[in-house]
Amino acid sequence: MSGTDSKRERILAAALDIFSTQGFANATVQEIAGRAKVGKGTVYTYFPAKEDILTYLLDEGLAHMGQHIGNRIRTVKGSATKLQAILREQLRYFHEHQSLCRLLAREAWGHDYASDSLAQRIRSSYIGMLQEVIEKGIKEGELRALDSETVATALYGMTSIVALYAKDLSCEKALERIEMTLQELFFGGITLSPATMQEA
Amino acid sequence: MSGTDSKRERILAAALDIFSTQGFANATVQEIAGRAKVGKGTVYTYFPAKEDILTYLLDEGLAHMGQHIGNRIRTVKGSATKLQAILREQLRYFHEHQSLCRLLAREAWGHDYASDSLAQRIRSSYIGMLQEVIEKGIKEGELRALDSETVATALYGMTSIVALYAKDLSCEKALERIEMTLQELFFGGITLSPATMQEA
Amino acid sequence: MSGTDSKRERILAAALDIFSTQGFANATVQEIAGRAKVGKGTVYTYFPAKEDILTYLLDEGLAHMGQHIGNRIRTVKGSATKLQAILREQLRYFHEHQSLCRLLAREAWGHDYASDSLAQRIRSSYIGMLQEVIEKGIKEGELRALDSETVATALYGMTSIVALYAKDLSCEKALERIEMTLQELFFGGITLSPATMQEA
Amino acid sequence: MSGTDSKRERILAAALDIFSTQGFANATVQEIAGRAKVGKGTVYTYFPAKEDILTYLLDEGLAHMGQHIGNRIRTVKGSATKLQAILREQLRYFHEHQSLCRLLAREAWGHDYASDSLAQRIRSSYIGMLQEVIEKGIKEGELRALDSETVATALYGMTSIVALYAKDLSCEKALERIEMTLQELFFGGITLSPATMQEA
DNA sequence: CATGAATGAGGCTTCATTCAT
DNA sequence: AATGAATGAAGCCTCATTCAT
Numbered sequence: 001m002s003g004t005d006s007k008r009e010r011i012l013a014a015a016l017d018i019f020s021t022q023g024f025a026n027a028t029v030q031e032i033a034g035r036a037k038v039g040k041g042t043v044y045t046y047f048p049a050k051e052d053i054l055t056y057l058l059d060e061g062l063a064h065m066g067q068h069i070g071n072r073i074r075t076v077k078g079s080a081t082k083l084q085a086i087l088r089e090q091l092r093y094f095h096e097h098q099s100l101c102r103l104l105a106r107e108a109w110g111h112d113y114a115s116d117s118l119a120q121r122i123r124s125s126y127i128g129m130l131q132e133v134i135e136k137g138i139k140e141g142e143l144r145a146l147d148s149e150t151v152a153t154a155l156y157g158m159t160s161i162v163a164l165y166a167k168d169l170s171c172e173k174a175l176e177r178i179e180m181t182l183q184e185l186f187f188g189g190i191t192l193s194p195a196t197m198q199e200a
Numbered sequence: 201m202s203g204t205d206s207k208r209e210r211i212l213a214a215a216l217d218i219f220s221t222q223g224f225a226n227a228t229v230q231e232i233a234g235r236a237k238v239g240k241g242t243v244y245t246y247f248p249a250k251e252d253i254l255t256y257l258l259d260e261g262l263a264h265m266g267q268h269i270g271n272r273i274r275t276v277k278g279s280a281t282k283l284q285a286i287l288r289e290q291l292r293y294f295h296e297h298q299s300l301c302r303l304l305a306r307e308a309w310g311h312d313y314a315s316d317s318l319a320q321r322i323r324s325s326y327i328g329m330l331q332e333v334i335e336k337g338i339k340e341g342e343l344r345a346l347d348s349e350t351v352a353t354a355l356y357g358m359t360s361i362v363a364l365y366a367k368d369l370s371c372e373k374a375l376e377r378i379e380m381t382l383q384e385l386f387f388g389g390i391t392l393s394p395a396t397m398q399e400a
Numbered sequence: 401m402s403g404t405d406s407k408r409e410r411i412l413a414a415a416l417d418i419f420s421t422q423g424f425a426n427a428t429v430q431e432i433a434g435r436a437k438v439g440k441g442t443v444y445t446y447f448p449a450k451e452d453i454l455t456y457l458l459d460e461g462l463a464h465m466g467q468h469i470g471n472r473i474r475t476v477k478g479s480a481t482k483l484q485a486i487l488r489e490q491l492r493y494f495h496e497h498q499s500l501c502r503l504l505a506r507e508a509w510g511h512d513y514a515s516d517s518l519a520q521r522i523r524s525s526y527i528g529m530l531q532e533v534i535e536k537g538i539k540e541g542e543l544r545a546l547d548s549e550t551v552a553t554a555l556y557g558m559t560s561i562v563a564l565y566a567k568d569l570s571c572e573k574a575l576e577r578i579e580m581t582l583q584e585l586f587f588g589g590i591t592l593s594p595a596t597m598q599e600a
Numbered sequence: 601m602s603g604t605d606s607k608r609e610r611i612l613a614a615a616l617d618i619f620s621t622q623g624f625a626n627a628t629v630q631e632i633a634g635r636a637k638v639g640k641g642t643v644y645t646y647f648p649a650k651e652d653i654l655t656y657l658l659d660e661g662l663a664h665m666g667q668h669i670g671n672r673i674r675t676v677k678g679s680a681t682k683l684q685a686i687l688r689e690q691l692r693y694f695h696e697h698q699s700l701c702r703l704l705a706r707e708a709w710g711h712d713y714a715s716d717s718l719a720q721r722i723r724s725s726y727i728g729m730l731q732e733v734i735e736k737g738i739k740e741g742e743l744r745a746l747d748s749e750t751v752a753t754a755l756y757g758m759t760s761i762v763a764l765y766a767k768d769l770s771c772e773k774a775l776e777r778i779e780m781t782l783q784e785l786f787f788g789g790i791t792l793s794p795a796t797m798q799e800a
Numbered sequence: 801c802a803t804g805a806a807t808g809a810g811g812c813t814t815c816a817t818t819c820a821t
Numbered sequence: 822a823a824t825g826a827a828t829g830a831a832g833c834c835t836c837a838t839t840c841a842t
Contacts (some may be wrong), residue, residue, distance in 0.1 A: 007827085023309075025225030028811065039828040041814085050812070080391060102309050109223075109302055109364070123365060134390075144392045150362060150381040151390060157361025158354040164309070165323060165353050181350040189389035190334075190351060191280060192344045207802090229837060239803040241839085250837065407806085423709075425625030428832065444834065480791060482810040502709050509623075509702055509764070523765060533788075544792050550781040551761060551790060557761025558754040564709070565753045567724060581750040589789035590734075590751060591680065592744050607823090629816060639824040641818085650816065807839085818828085 008046045010036040012060075015053045020099035021171065024054050024107055054107065058118055061100040066126055067094055080187070081138025087159060087186060091179050094163030101163055127152045158182060206244045212238040212260075215253045220299035224254050224307055254307065258318055261300040265293055266326055279337025280387070286330065287359065287386060291379050294363030301363055327352045358382060408446045410436040412460075415453045420499035424454050424507055454507060458518055461500040465493055475486055479537025480587070486530065487559065487586060491579050494563030501563050527552045558582060608646045610636040612660075615653045620699035624654050624707055654707065658718055661700040665693055666726055679737025680787070686730065687759065687786060691779050694763035701763055727752045757780060 014035035018027040029050050033040040047053045073085045094101040108118045132150035137143035159182065166178055214235035218227045229250050233240040247253045273285045294301040308318045330352035337343035359382065366378055414435035418427040421475040429450050433440040447453045473485045508518045530552035537543035559582065566578055618627045626742035629650050633640040647653045673685045694701040708718045730752035737743035759782065766778055 001372045025223065029813085030811080038286065040812095041828050041830095042826080044813070045826065045828095079230055083390070106306060106309055119365065127365075137390075142392060143390050144384065144388070146384055146390065147377060147381040150366075150378050153362050153365050153366055154382060154385060155359040157357040158360075159357075161357025161361065162350060162353050165327075166350075177347060178350050182354060183345040184344065185344055185351055185354060185389070187389045188344070188384070189282070189385070189387045190343050190346065191387045192342060197256065228835085233804095240802085240837095241803045241805095244838070245801070245803095421711045423625065424624065429834080430832080431717055440833095441807050441809095441835080442805080445805065445807095450833065483790070506706060506709050509706055519765065527765075543786070544784065546784055546790065547777060547781040550766075550778050553762050553765050554758040554782060554785060557757040557759075559757075560754050561757025562750060563763065565719065565727075566750075573674050576777060577747060578750050581747040582754060584744065584746055585751055585754060585786070585789070587791045588744070589785070589787045590683070590743050590746065590766075591787045592742060631823095640816095641826095642822080642825045644817070645822065645824095662821085803840105803842085805839105805841095807836105809835105809837100811835085812833090814830105814832085815828105816830095818826105819824105820826095821824085 007036070007038050007042060011038065011043055011046055012053070012057060016057055016099045016103065019054060019057065020102040020106070024051075054103075057100075057103060058107065059121075061097070061103065062121060062125060065097070065100070066129065068093060070129070078142065079133055079140055080142045082133050083130075083137065083143075083155075084183060084187065086133065087155065087182060088179055090156075090159045091163055092175070094160055095166065095175055098163070101160055104166060105160060106183065122156075123153075127156055130155055155186065158186070207236070207238050207242060211238065211243055211246055212253065212257060216257055216261075216299050216303065219254060219257065220302040220306070224251075253304075257300075257303060258307065259321075261297070261303065262277070262321060262325055265300070267292060270329070275385065277339055278342065279333055280342045282333050283330075283337065283343075283355075284383060284387065286333065287355065287383060288379055290356075290359045290364055291382065292375070294360055295366065295375055298363070298367055301360055304362060305364060322356075323353075327356055330355055355386065358386070406534065407436070407438050407442060411446055412444055412453070412457060416457055416499045416503065419454060419457065420502040420506070424451075454503075456559055457500075457503060458507065459521075461497070461503065463523055464522060465497070465500070466529065468493060470529070478542065479533055479540055480542045482533055483530075483543075483555075484583060484587065486533065487555065487583060488579055490556075490559045491582065492575070494560055495566065495575055498563070498567055501560055505560060505564060521531065522556075523553075527556055555586065558586070570575055606667045607636070607638050607642060611638065611643055611646055612653070612657060616657055616699050617777065619654060619657065620702040620706070648800055654703075657700075657703060658707065659721075661697070661703065662721060662725055665690075665697070665700070666729065668693060670729070678742065679733055679740055682733050683730075683737065683743075683755075684783060684787065686733065687755065687783060688779055690756075690759045691763055691782065692775070693776055694760055695766065698763070698767060701760055705764060706761060723753075724754075727756050755786065758786070 011032060014032045015027070018032055018035065027050075029043055030040055032053070033043050036043075041052075043053075047056070069086060069089045073082050076082045076085045104118075104122065108122060127149075131148045134143060134146075134148040134151055138145050138148065162178060162182065166174065169182045211232060214232045215227070218232055218235065227250075229243055230240055232253070233243050235241075243250075243253075247256070269286060270291045273282050276282045276285045304318075304322065308322060327349075331348045334343060334348040338345050338348065354396055362378060362382065366374065387394045401539075411432060415427070418432055418435065427450075429443055430440055432453070433443050436443075443450075443453075447456070448539045469486060469489045472489045473482055476482045476485045504522065508522060528550075531548045534543060534546075534548040534551055538545050538548065562578060562582065567575065611632060614632045615627070618632055618635065627650075629643055630640055633643050636643075636755070643650075645651075647656070669686060669689045673682050676682045676685045704718075704722070708722060727749075731748045734743060734748040735750055738745050738748065752798045762778060762782065766774065
């Protein structure tokens with residue numbers, strides 16, 4: 001689990017670190033190479049251009065996130081329960097991968113003219129999945145008949161922004177509390193429903 | 201509000217346009233000056249540096265948004281109703297000021313090393329306000345006792361991301377439908393509560 | 401005649417010097433700027449790219465040479481006499497513009513893939529002119545009926561290579577002697593004529 | 601002439617191809633190795649540096665050309681006839697070795713500061729030979745008493761430039777016609793000598 | 801005030817060369 | 822002997838900023 005620490009991996013890790021903190025445009029290849037402990041030229045042995053590192057990180061990150069969360073919820077039955085699991089896993093994932101989360105937030109909106117492609121891809125590849133779960137839940141009568149696309153986007157926005165802002169409260173306790181709050185909010189709403197309220 | 205519509209305003213408008221579409225780092229002062237129909241040197245008559253235009257836009261934008269929404273909800277009574285108004289106004293504001301919204305999303309996360317300041321400022325100046333309203337609502341028994349900071353952040357995240365992703369669905373109809381969905385979700389939750397639920 | 405020593409002219413002069421001695425590829429923009437006494441960036445105010453300086457020099461040089469020689473021979477009557485004048489002027493021109501001559505010799509053969517364009521242009525714009533004069537001379541019975549294109553090219557090759565190799569013998573005397581030799585050779589041939597001469 | 605056709609020869613052939621079409625400076629060792637079907641490192645087993653390949657090619661080429669032409673004219677008697685043979689063989693050689701011809705044209709004029717050496721070497725090793733033949737011819741009364749150095753250089757310039765420009769007319773027919781033209785021109789001159797002249 | 805020509809620091813990228821295998 | 826991964830020096834070009842007009 002540590003032998004694959006090849007140069008390529010080191011470059012990617014370094015780039016992720018730097019891109020996510022300083023932004024793609026402010027990062028220099030020199031710095032990436034330095035942190036990865038390789039020569040500047042070596043970066044170009046593995047990636048044709050600086051931009052390609054970013055593209056790779058975003059693609060890979062998105063795919064990894066999708067797979068990771070997908071795996072975690074595969075066995076969960078019931079749409080509501082599944083959504084619950086998704087919210088939890090997504091929040092955790094973003095929390096554990098702050099860098100990716102920051103990268104997605106920062107660079108999603110077109111770093112190269114006409115490349116809203118990333119936003120598009122997030123929508124299609126990830127939000128699309130959420131939407132399906134929600135629609136299934138609605139059809140099966142487990143969830144309210146709200147516009148699924150909007151709800152899915154809202155869920156994504158909620159968790160990502162909260163995860164980003166929660167970076168200060170990085171102790172585990174806080175995360176659990178935050179998750180509970182979001183679950184309550186997302187499933188039950190903020191209103192104090194006169195009678196009862198639904199469970200987590 | 202009188203005659204200062206000239207150069208300074210034009211520069212700011214041009215910069216907002218360009219920063220929000222291409223990102224701060226990819227924008228050139230040349231291009232800003234060009235779109236503002238002023239000479240490149242003139243930009244420096246009004247702003248000490250390129251970065252200061254961004255700073256000003258973010259500060260101003262944040263303040264304007266706060267004031268705008270503040271004005272709209274001042275007369276609204278009741279915490280829940282107030283929150284409802286906030287959600288509506290926020291969504292509309294972001295929708296009408298896509299550029300600012302994109303700018304906040306893009307540049308919030310530290311465009312210069314020490315400046316998580318922006319995220320901080322958003323939190324303190326805007327999310328703080330939301331938080332207060334929510335806490336008041338909880339105290340007054342109108343809202344559920346959830347962690348107010350998390351809820352406020354979630355509300356902010358929800359609306360901003362939805363507004364950003366909704367740029368395609370830019371017809372008014374869509375916006376109303378989206379707002380309704382978010383209201384339902386935020387106040388009532390996604391779960392199909394057996395009992396009741398409130399309308400927008 | 402000295403006031404037009406603008407930055408642009410200085411850059412061109414510097415580039416011509418350097419390109420012709422070191423070759424285009426070995427020249428650095430830094431060095432050009434240095435010799436032109438301008439900042440490195442200034443070069444790019446006047447030319448979009450290093451390559452464009454070369455292109456401009458070659459185009460301009462070719463045009464200038466054509467005009468210069470054209471002017472000198474305009475009033476000369478008779479094809480043979482005209483050719484004589486051309487040979488003289490061309491040799492002198494190359495001798496006085498060694499740099500351009502070297503540039504033409506060095507960079508004519510495709511410095512950018514597929515751009516035999518320069519060789520083509522030399523052929524069409526300059527050698528073409530020679531060819532016409534020769535053909536006219538043949539038609540009028542002043543010159544022998546040889547293949548005009550080959551003769552024109554040979555004339556061009558003769559003068560340019562001799563001018564290049566003659567750079568050591570740069571005293572005026574030598575040049576006159578060289579010219580005379582070429583005139584004799586080109587018009588009369590190397591064979592000791594009246595009496596005998598051999599067949600091909 | 602036996603088994604050494606392998607790597608070293610392949611590298612030289614590849615380099616000649618590439619240098620002559622793209623120029624020395626634009627060629628990469630990578631590309632040379634690729635075309636020679638050897639590893640990049642292997643090139644350095646045979647040559648200390650990229651530049652040395654060029655040097656070798658030029659030296660070798662010059663020597664080979666000298667020998668080749670030398671062989672062909674060894675048995676020819678009479679200075680004029682010998683010169684005739686030289687012109688023919690030189691033209692043919694350049695035509696068949698376009699690559700070398702281009703290389704000589706491109707890189708002769710100082711690819712490295714102190715190396716007018718190549719031009720010098722061409723002059724001494726090759727043009728020198730022509731000069732001797734011419735001088736002998738003059739002494740023996742077969743040729744006109746023109747400046748032999750200039751004539752030799754002119755002959756060299758004539759044939760090389762014509763050969764280069766003739767690359768389009770690469771059919772054998774054309775070559776013969778070109779050769780004949782040059783022979784007529786060089787030996788008889790362009791002037792229509794009132795008395796006699798030879799036919800095509 | 802307004803302007804844009806001038807500048808040079810700084811970034812991305814290429815590529816000759818080395819060296820461990 | 823043969824290889825190609827690794828490297829960093831070096832070059833082209835961009836662009837924020839200045840300043841003389």
